[in-house]
Amino acid sequence: MERHRFPGMARRLVALGGHSGTLFAAMGLVVMWLVTDPGFRYSDTWQLVIATATSVIALVIVFLIQSTQDRDLAGARNQEIVKGGDRATVAEETGRAGADALAQ
Secondary structure (H helix, E strand, O other): OHHHHHHHHHHHHHHHHOOHHHHHHHHHHHHHHHHHOHHHOOOHHHHHHHHHHHHHHHHHHHHHHHHHHHHHHHHHHHHHHHHHHHHHHHHHHHOHHHHHHHHO
16 A cells, blocks of 8 residues: 555646746746845855755655656557567458468
């Protein structure tokens, strides 16, 4: 049961990340950080907050993209196996002439 949680969560996060509202929320957070930066007297700690946050978010996005690509590749492979299996069945039923026709 545990191993099935990540793909579902990844799909939801990818869908959320691709939404235009997410972009505007991220831009709003950056603007808010910029506006409050003078209040913290441009401290190194406050700059470290935004640097750390963006690094963590970028790392999570890389893993989500990799997960999505792996799922898409597995789906494409399964689709090719199914197509290949259909061709093999037709070739068995029709003999060599059917196999030659499929190859063309």
